[in-house]
Amino acid sequence: MAAVTVAAEWQLLYNRYYRKPEIYLMQWKHVDLTRNKVACAPFGGPIAVIRDDAKIVQLYAESALRKLRIFNSAGVQISETVWKNPGGRLIGMSWTDDQILVCITQDGTVYRYNIHAEPIEPNSQLTLGADCFTHSVVECVFWGNGVVCINEAFQVYCIPDFNNPKPVKLADTGLEDFPLCMAVIEPQYTMSGNVEVLMGVADHVLLVEEDGVQEVGLGIGPLQKMVVSRNGKLLASFTHDGRLLVMSTDFSSVIFEYPCESALPPEQLAWCGMDSVLLYWDDMLLMVGPYGDPVRYFYDEPVLLIPECDGVRILSNMSMEFLHRVPDSTVSIFQIGSTLPAALLYDALDHFDRRSAKADENLRLIRSSLPEAVEACIDAAGHEFDVSQQRTLLRAASYGQAFCSHFQRDRIQEMSKTLRVLNAVRHPDIGIPLSIQQYKSLTPAVLIARLINAHRHLLALQISEYLSMNQEVVVMHWASTKITASAAIPDATLLEMLLDKLKICKGISYAAVAAHADKNGRRKLAAMLVEHEPRSSKQVPLLLSIGEEDTALMKSTESGDTDLVYLVLFHIWQKRPALDFFGTIQARPLARDLFVNYARHYKHEFLKDFFLSTGQLQDVAFLLWKESWELSKNPMASKGSPLHGPRVKLIEKVQHLFVETKENFFESKAAEEHAKLLRIQHEIEVNTKQAIFMDSSISDTIRTCIVLGNHRGANRVKTEFKVSEKRWYWLKVFALATIRDWDALEKFSKEKRPPIGYRPFVEACVDANEKGEALKYIPKLTDPRERAEAYARIGMAKEAADAATQAKDNELLGRLKQTFSQNAAASSIFDTLRDRLSFPSVS
Template sequence: MQTQTLLCFSKILVVCVSLCTVTQLSSLHFHSHRREVHVRSFISNLSIPKMANVSVAAEWQLLYNRYYRKPELYPMKWKHVDLARNKVAAAPFGGPLAVIRDDSKIVQLHAESALRKLRLFSSSGHLLADTVWRHPGGRLVGMSWTDDQTLICVVQDGTVYRYDIHANLIEPNLSLGKECFEHNVADCAFWGNGLVCITEAYQLFCIADFKNPTAVKLADPGIDDMPHCMAVIEPQYTVSGNVEVLLGVDDAVVLIVEEDGVQRIGEDLLRGPLQKMVVSRDGKWLASFTHDGKLLVTTSDLTGVIIERECESALPPEQLAWCGMDAVLLYWDDMLLMMGPDGDPVHYLYDEPIILIPECDGVRILSNTSMEFLQRVPDSTVSIFTIGSTSPAALLYDALDHFDRRSAKADENLRLIRSSLPEAVEACVDATGHEFDISRQRTLLRAASYGQAFCSNFQRDRIQEMCKILRVLNAVRSPEIGIPLSIQQYKLLTPSVLIGRLINAHQHLLALRISEYLGMNQEVVIMHWACSKITASLTIPDAALLEILLDKLKLCKGISYAAVAAHADKNGRRKLAALLVEHEPRSSKQVPLLLSIGEEDIALMKATECGDTDLVYLVLFHIWQKRQPLEFFATIQVRPLARDLFVTYGRCYKHEFLKDYFLSTGQLQDVAFLLWKESWELGKNPMASKGSPLHGPRIKLVEKAQSLFAETKEHMFESKAAEEHAKLLRIQHELEVTTKQAIFVDSSLSDTIRTCIVLGNHRAAMRVKTEFKVSEKRWYWLKVFALATIKDWVALEKFSKEKKPPIGYRPFVEACIEADEKGEAIKYIPKLADPRERAESYARIGMAKEAADAASQAKDGELLGRLKLTFAQNAAASTLFDTLRDRLSFQGAS
């Protein structure tokens, strides 16, 4: 037992140290404010929490069967702020406060200026920023904060002004439309990222999302008087997905106005007009104040009544708000009334005006001097601190007290709750998360750690996780930061959003510490700090500011120096941007920024060094547009990769520009090749196949290419080929003109001669032969097959007799056989000098005997074998070939 006790003591010590580091993280001290009241002491035979428990529970108020507490979060730091004389907008999740003098009230100015100021405060009353209100357009109708903490201000003429948390006006200003300008805005209602307004002509207009700020007119409600009250059901809770506006009108009815129509509800339920109404956070319930002084809680579609209770005043309350989902608050001049489903209401008296700020788990109450938080006491806290509680958690908490006083009752308490010890430890941990007082947090965590030492099946990291959350919460709750988040709000908001709000408020150091502590990416924080530092340090020299920035930027590996450099360039510090971008390791981010700040040569060098062709092309196109051609050519000439990529692109798309480049560098043969390619591309034009004048430019292109080739000895072949190509194109063009048939251009020399013979234009064919010095053998081959193609057998025979053909008679035989004219082929087969050729030719036209005779003259046994296979279906022919082969074999043997 002594060993367990020592172990328990060591764990408690660890918890105390962990919570001490909370104050080290935030470097802040909390103000604890509690009212001490006299209560009856209750002591039984069982060990129960003593005076500390009694003191805690004495501050609670019982509403039917649920406890509520109202701890003070901050005494307000501001001075001379009277809520009765000002309009106030408070952001949820412990967000900032916007305060501006109410121009609809006649107020006495003491020492303040006659100029109206818009002032922004933290929840602790610390001034964040202020600005003079200089906007015309009539009185300020309403203002509210969006989810991203942008302040929305709506003035009478329908203009919407937006401010950031530093009171900087966000341009451009928005307008609710012409009708709002003409008829004036009378009232407005806000939700997360949208607003609805009603004009003095009783028409409704809506901006559903300020990220896409388009004003839309809703359906005409068809009313002749201003409604008594207005509420909004957010789009995320409606069936249609569009905002629904509830209007309380003179009749015993509520109008639901949407973009597509108007619906009347509550006719069977209401007995008179509603004076005030507010929709619950989840859009399911509607709390309203009736004309006869009752609080009415119904479903949002007014089909069922949940609560209907008499209030203590028939006058409508100044404010009506939900406190979580269990109670409704009504505020009159000096009294705040909290009502639930049953039981007597709870009264809170105030001698100063207050503002109710609904949160997801309660209501913040802002007065001239303090900020309080009214919430339902969590069940875990109730189980520990309720007067007379004998729950396991209460006994565990009391056991710690006895342990600290070295009393044996500590062991007795643990024995009593041994079976329920895990639940008791969990209750202490959970109650810790809901506490705002650091000393009470520490005590509860010590109790949980004490119980955990004797509990083997409890999650060991649960206490450590709660310590992490509390360190963050205590840091942001400090008066200097002024974000009084509860643990439920923190979980709903998420740490990443909290860090985003801290950096927007320029609390970069705290945001960085929290990010590091929670293991989150610190890049966002450091990037925002760097950009803010550049904006605010206009007088610091570039070199000095660079050292400051690099000292922090190097803390985060992989951070985008290019993004910071871009911000510097945007703020007119181009030299600083150039220095920063040198530290960017990723070329994909470095190169575009170098181009934007005018460092094209460095950008080209970086792009070529990394070998990314896309980046090289990006730089090339950028320089191409900005520089003169000769300057551009000189730039790329010294960089082989850039030059080669430009040439590749130019060959496909920019021939003229590429020709200028080749000419500037003396590469005449490359210009010639481009010209030759252009002539072929021009030939693909459909109009060029109609004997059109397009052939003229083609020929000129080829001739120009020929002249360029001729200037270099290494390209004499290309020069000669281009010369002959131009000559052939010219002849083909003339043939198309004379024959009126577009069949010559772009055909080969052989095809041109063949086509002329087929058309019977032998003179033209002879001219082409002579012009291009076609050899006799080639001429004979072309003419033989051309005559066979048109089956001019007479001309073919005549041609064969003009002189001994230089190609022999085999082409004549081939041409006749291919034309399936065996009779014509027989005329030329006997003229074949080689008996093997005669034998094969006879075999092709099916003359077996003649083939056999010719084969026997050749004395070729292998040929006889092949011929036998040719006539395999002819038995007599096969026998003949066998006989001849046997005879040939016998003669060879003898």
């Protein structure tokens, strides 16, 4: 009996059943669709209503001021605002995919509102352009996130995406009269990726794009109405002689045509899913399919068709209905006379409830098909709007599952979850009448986003928790909304309210909520909120943005994150005077050290100021000394007077600073001698006209002076820097050998007994390959070992052997033998001497 009652409401279109359940009785009052412009959002979205200024209507008890009112799909008012927009007559109004209400006026101005009737700025800057201001907009065709408009000059403009609203002028149509009808193929369904506009003109259709215009469908017109299917592949049209034509959007083939009873074009033309087309006249709704007789529905009040992905919602002054194809699973259960497994399972539950043995008989009949029957009952439950029917179908599925060992056990649980969510949002107070197919297409995440945008935070939170989704999005939006709407609540009270809810989500960004508070002018609240943010990387930048630099520096140094510390340092550095900045970082060792490290490489002057302000004179001195060496790389630094040259001045400043510290005696003395050496080197360069002395050592300066014959300069450096006699002799010996002045070397050796002995003289001569000169000094070597090695170096084996014999050193003889290994006669001499030393004579 129940099956008969359910199926009695269906209509058969060829071999497919359709049903039109009433979803809501509209809760609004005194709303007449004929007197208003109405825009309904898909996916059970909101309804925008405003009095139609193109019609002369009688005002009853209402104000003469036009109001834009927004309702949910059950007719519960969400918001309203007075329509103050001065752009002339309202031409078009529609909802975008993001549930933004777009209103286009006669002068081409585009106004946008959110679901709370709050204008989205900047409205004043968004227009279709000067052409539409000069030549009024006549008609608009909306889709998803875009719109196409035609003005009185037959120019076509398009905004492809309201998220990035830039008007685009399409190709010149060349029209002299307005098209009979317009439709659009959305960019996602075109080859070019741009919108294509179809215009019914005379006996053909103009296809208008940004790049050009072409005539298509020659001979099929004139067309009075056109509408493109949701997948962009089919076009339904109504001809001048009363035929419904369905063809492909490339006009290559006609799918079917149906002669209607009237040549008067319908007020509305819409697709019902992909299986049928709806035509609406003022009292009749005609549903036409590709085969069989059409279905007629009669109305005694105006209706508005709202296409959905799986059907059409029908809005009237009094009710909201949903016309859609009956799912196959529902047909298999409730079709009159059905003996399919699903119908028998449903019937078995009824017998079971009445304690009839017929229940067992039904189960035996369908035992092999029980999984399919259970699945059909679950699927049918998902497509039901009636809660009691959902429950009965799920009970039937559960009853069948008890006798089915190979069925996926969580399917009933999944469907129960889905239906609980759908029933919650379908409640008239919420008014989102989603079907299960729409819900899957929309996705739970988008549904939750729409709920929070409608300020239904509690329901959104409950659904998020129920579906094990991230609740942070809901809580964050609630917190932001609460801050915006609670200007009168004291900061401390509001903080407690926020913290109570924010703690629901672990890891939630308190910094983001604090940033919103700061944006709304509640800096104290922001500072209190950011204290609860555990992540320094989010906490510190916000503290800087709200002017809490000292706290930010403390938090960043406590975190140990050097990047964060540098972020704070650079921020404070730019905002505060230098002395304040120095005082701030001096108390924090990590911040101070990082600043010093950075400034040492890039900001020397600033670092000097810092060291001076903190009394670190030795550090200033070292910086200046480093600068002096940097100056040495500049060839201009050595020119001019050494007493007033930049490098010498710097080094003198270094010396004075070291003297002041009283703890850097060595550095002070080194700086003093460095400056003195630079002066002397500069004078020598001037005298010798050889720019090769600056920055060389004392030893190199002496050596170079001797090589150049500037003995006066060498002696001056020796005297000024108290060079020791030994060092002086070493330097002069090798310098004279370098210039091969052997007479001067011999003379120098005879001035007095050399403090370094004669070995350096020998080495200098040998290194210069002057054996004869070396022989002048070898006999003067007092150590026989040194004499032996010296003779060996110049190849005199016998003399080397004699000296080694005097030394009585067996090891030395062995080494010398190795030296003369190529000379057999010399080797035998050393062997004889070694034998003699090994066996001393017996007295």
